[in-house]
Amino acid sequence: xxxxxxxxxxxxxxxxxxxxxxxxxxxxxxxxxxxxxxxxxxxxxxxxxxxxxxxxxxxxxxxxxxxxxxxxxxxxxxxxxxxxxxxxxxxxxxxxxxxxxxxxxxxxxxxxxxxxxxxxxxxxxxxxxxxxxxxxxxxxxxxxxxxxxxxxxxxxxxxxxxxxxxxxxxxxxxxxxxxxxxxxxxxxxxxxxxxxxxxxx
Amino acid sequence: xxxxxxxxxxxxxxxxxxxxxxxxxxxxxxxxxxxxxxxxxxxxxxxxxxxxxxxxxxxxxxxxxxxxxxxxxxxxxxxxxxxxxxxxxxxxxxxxxxxxxxxxxxxxxxxxxxxxxxxxxxxxxxxxxxxxxxxxxxxxxxxxxxxxxxxxxxxxxxxxxxxxxxxxxxxxxxxxxxxxxxxxxxxxxxxxxxxxxxxxx
Numbered sequence: 001x002x003x004x005x006x007x008x009x010x011x012x013x014x015x016x017x018x019x020x021x022x023x024x025x026x027x028x029x030x031x032x033x034x035x036x037x038x039x040x041x042x043x044x045x046x047x048x049x050x051x052x053x054x055x056x057x058x059x060x061x062x063x064x065x066x067x068x069x070x071x072x073x074x075x076x077x078x079x080x081x082x083x084x085x086x087x088x089x090x091x092x093x094x095x096x097x098x099x100x101x102x103x104x105x106x107x108x109x110x111x112x113x114x115x116x117x118x119x120x121x122x123x124x125x126x127x128x129x130x131x132x133x134x135x136x137x138x139x140x141x142x143x144x145x146x147x148x149x150x151x152x153x154x155x156x157x158x159x160x161x162x163x164x165x166x167x168x169x170x171x172x173x174x175x176x177x178x179x180x181x182x183x184x185x186x187x188x189x190x191x192x193x194x195x196x197x198x199x200x201x
Numbered sequence: 202x203x204x205x206x207x208x209x210x211x212x213x214x215x216x217x218x219x220x221x222x223x224x225x226x227x228x229x230x231x232x233x234x235x236x237x238x239x240x241x242x243x244x245x246x247x248x249x250x251x252x253x254x255x256x257x258x259x260x261x262x263x264x265x266x267x268x269x270x271x272x273x274x275x276x277x278x279x280x281x282x283x284x285x286x287x288x289x290x291x292x293x294x295x296x297x298x299x300x301x302x303x304x305x306x307x308x309x310x311x312x313x314x315x316x317x318x319x320x321x322x323x324x325x326x327x328x329x330x331x332x333x334x335x336x337x338x339x340x341x342x343x344x345x346x347x348x349x350x351x352x353x354x355x356x357x358x359x360x361x362x363x364x365x366x367x368x369x370x371x372x373x374x375x376x377x378x379x380x381x382x383x384x385x386x387x388x389x390x391x392x393x394x395x396x397x398x399x400x401x402x
Contacts, residue, residue, distance in 0.1 A: 005267050007255035010248045034256045041253040045246035047211045052242040054208035055235045
């Protein structure tokens with residue numbers, strides 16, 4: 001039996017730990033790395049270190065920022081409306097909303113959602129940070145933009161209940177038929193929400 | 202506009218270079234790496250280096266082996282039948298055949314297939330190495346086990362034509378209905394090959 005040699009096996013194991021990468025894909029990636037030049041592998045390893053060393057979370061909103069900065073690019077931008085805070089579960093959601101180029105407020109990243117099944121309670125995500133920000137004043141609206149799935153909806157409901165007594169306006173992003181979508185292929189719940197949330201034309 | 206900070210962008214670019222990893226997946230992997238501990242990232246970077254440094258190709262058959270060894274585990278194994286050589290296009294194919302635990306011969310890895318569309322001719326893959334091995338004597342059978350796709354079939358045909366004058370038996374792996382497969386859902390070409398290649402029962 002020819003086993004995979006140990007140095008390659010170790011790299012396969014490293015790739016396997018990454019999310020969404022199964023054993024077969026990890027094997028393919030490892031073989032690809034072996035065929036790279038020494039310089040390319042060195043650059044890859046260096047960039048792993050560099051990203052880990054330089055990327056930290058913004059102390060204000062939890063978005064990514066460079067180590068040494070006082071806050072992230074959004075929080076530092078004086079043209080943004082600091083009175084409007086959009087609450088998202090993940091950094092990826094900040095990027096998705098920024099891509100619209102329309103949102104002018106700032107963010108609050110929870111770094112997770114409440115998920116009792118996975119043992120994640122309200123204290124395990126950054127809700128206290130949000131309450132502190134509201135308590136400091138200057139915020140008039142909180143937009144809850146967690147995903148419209150079970151955990152995201154529960155998290156939004158929990159946050160809404162918690163922060164409503166603090167006197168800020170609490171809103172939730174609209175649910176409905178996506179642009180380019182087709183009524184025939186839209187699920188019943190989405191369609192129901194689209195009708196419930198209808199606006200004057 | 203909040204852009205992704207440069208250290209993270211660099212890591213995303215590194216992941217994007219890997220085969221089958223698109224931008225969105227690369228972004229997900231980079232964010233995952235940032236959330237790993239310093240030790241985990243260091244171990245990942247080290248294993249990248251280690252695999253690149255230690256994994257080389259066997260001078261005999263082209264399979265993977267540890268640097269410093271004289272040949273790969275299969276070539277060094279005296280219990281294997283060195284008179285029977287299975288020709289495959291890739292190291293992954295060696296692993297696939299080894300998994301059967303039935304094949305007792307040795308290998309020859311071409312590291313590619315003839316593909317004129319991609320500018321890969323017979324001289325760009327390890328065919329001369331195979332001819333040299335046959336010329337050295339001791340080989341009685343060459344099993345062509347390239348993939349049954351256009352390039353794999355063309356490569357097998359080219360090698361067969363080239364080595365037949367050298368006086369070795371040249372065989373091709375069987376094509377037919379896979380075990381557990383269903384005749385109803387088997388394509389016409391496979392079914393035709395299965396009938397053509399029928400054996401006495």
